[in-house]
Amino acid sequence: MTKIQIDIVLLCHETKNIMIMYKSILRPWLFRMDAEKIHGQIVALLHVYRHFPPVKCLLRAFYRPKATPFQWRNLTFANRVGLSAGFDKEANCFDELNDLGFGFLEVGTVTPEKVAGNPFPRIFRLPEDHALVSRTGFNNPGLDVIKRRLEQKSGSYVLGVNINKNPSSEGEQAVADFLRLYKELHPHVGYFTLNWGSVDVALMKQVLQGLAAFRVEQNIHVPLLLKLPADITEEGMNDVIDCTRLYRVDGVIATGPTMERSYLKGYSPAQLQKIGSGGISGRGIGERSLKAVSYLRAHAGKSLLIVGAGGIITPADARRMLDAGANLIQIYSSFIYEGPGIVKKMIQEIK
Ligand SMILES: Cc1cc2nc3c(=O)[nH]c(=O)nc-3n(C[C@H](O)[C@H](O)[C@H](O)COP(=O)(O)O)c2cc1C
Numbered sequence: 562m563t564k565i566q567i568d569i570v571l572l573c574h575e576t577k578n579i580m581i582m583y584k585s586i587l588r589p590w591l592f593r594m595d596a597e598k599i600h601g602q603i604v605a606l607l608h609v610y611r612h613f614p615p616v617k618c619l620l621r622a623f624y625r626p627k628a629t630p631f632q633w634r635n636l637t638f639a640n641r642v643g644l645s646a647g648f649d650k651e652a653n654c655f656d657e658l659n660d661l662g663f664g665f666l667e668v669g670t671v672t673p674e675k676v677a678g679n680p681f682p683r684i685f686r687l688p689e690d691h692a693l694v695s696r697t698g699f700n701n702p703g704l705d706v707i708k709r710r711l712e713q714k715s716g717s718y719v720l721g722v723n724i725n726k727n728p729s730s731e732g733e734q735a736v737a738d739f740l741r742l743y744k745e746l747h748p749h750v751g752y753f754t755l756n757w758g759s760v761d762v763a764l765m766k767q768v769l770q771g772l773a774a775f776r777v778e779q780n781i782h783v784p785l786l787l788k789l790p791a792d793i794t795e796e797g798m799n800d801v802i803d804c805t806r807l808y809r810v811d812g813v814i815a816t817g818p819t820m821e822r823s824y825l826k827g828y829s830p831a832q833l834q835k836i837g838s839g840g841i842s843g844r845g846i847g848e849r850s851l852k853a854v855s856y857l858r859a860h861a862g863k864s865l866l867i868v869g870a871g872g873i874i875t876p877a878d879a880r881r882m883l884d885a886g887a888n889l890i891q892i893y894s895s896f897i898y899e900g901p902g903i904v905k906k907m908i909q910e911i912k
Pocket residue numbers: 645646647648650669670684693694695697699723756788816817818842843844846870871872873891892893894895
């Protein structure tokens with residue numbers, strides 16, 4: 562690095578207030594625009610950023626945390642804080658997001674064919690509750706486009722892919738969709754995630770059976786994780802634990818969004834009704850994900866990889882998740898509400 566670059570890095574370190582600046586200046590400005598529109602502009606900006614190596618170097622130096630890597634089987638996670646699925650749905654900017662200090666990233670959800678998703682607007686912010694409402698409907702450009710983008714990945718960090726069947730696929734076709742995604746993408750990814758609850762449980766078991774057979778036949782063992790909805794019951798988690806044993810599922814992500822709105826305190830029922838349906842992310846998940854992680858750790862044993870997710874907003878939340886038994890954590894809403902500086906803050910808290 563040149564002296565000027567070093568000076569700027571030091572200045573940023575000294576400033577410490579980068580998160581306060583984000584929350585008091587940048588966030589109010591960003592939040593004036595439609596959530597998905599501004600997301601598209603940030604992705605476009607990251608595409609420009611990609612062509613300026615000195616800026617990349619600076620950003621990396623600023624955001625790269627001092628952390629002990631977490632080793633799990635043959636995967637080396639640079640640190641324990643990852644980015645959840647849904648932010649880089651189109652696998653458009655994972656290399657750039659990696660510069661912000663994440664220990665791992667998850668792209669998708671990806672389906673075999675392109676999916677347009679639900680009509681706009683479909684993402685809503687609830688700043689009073691540090692929450693988001695989303696009903697995107699798994700919009701993504703489809704397997705072929707995603708595969709081409711994953712082939713361009715640079716660096717050895719852990720990149721997971723969240724996969725799902727085409728919306729119209731049922732029965733055997735749904736199983737074939739998941740198998741196709743696994744077969745085509747496995748050389749490019751660190752792990753796969755399947756959303757438990759996005760297809761009915763009987764079909765999910767057929768899918769897991771099909772994947773288990775394929776992995777044994779081909780001797781391909783890219784880890785499989787099941788992502789659980791926040792509203793899952795203890796009975797549902799017992800079923801998941803049985804599946805992990807029966808079908809050699811390697812880990813779980815607990816949890817995704819909730820459909821329950823009782824944790825939202827800053828909005829009247831009429832305001833929430835006006836927004837309409839959608840899963841609740843962020844603080845609105847309440848303690849559900851933490852309880853799920855505690856339950857899973859207590860009942861699934863030590864060998865299951867548990868990624869704590871859902872409602873982790875502050876560094877203290879991250880600490881609690883790990884204390885409850887998670888090996889790793891993932892964030893989404895916190896990244897939106899606290900800004901990119903939150904990744905480093907969390908890592909400092911949990912190391
Ligand atoms: C706008 C938006 C889009 C999302 N898209 C996906 C998705 O495509 N696949 C998925 O598995 N989860 C998706 N999620 C869920 C997140 O990955 C995450 O599980 C959820 O937001 C809870 O984490 P958080 O409380 O840290 O936000 C999405 C969430 C939001 C807010």
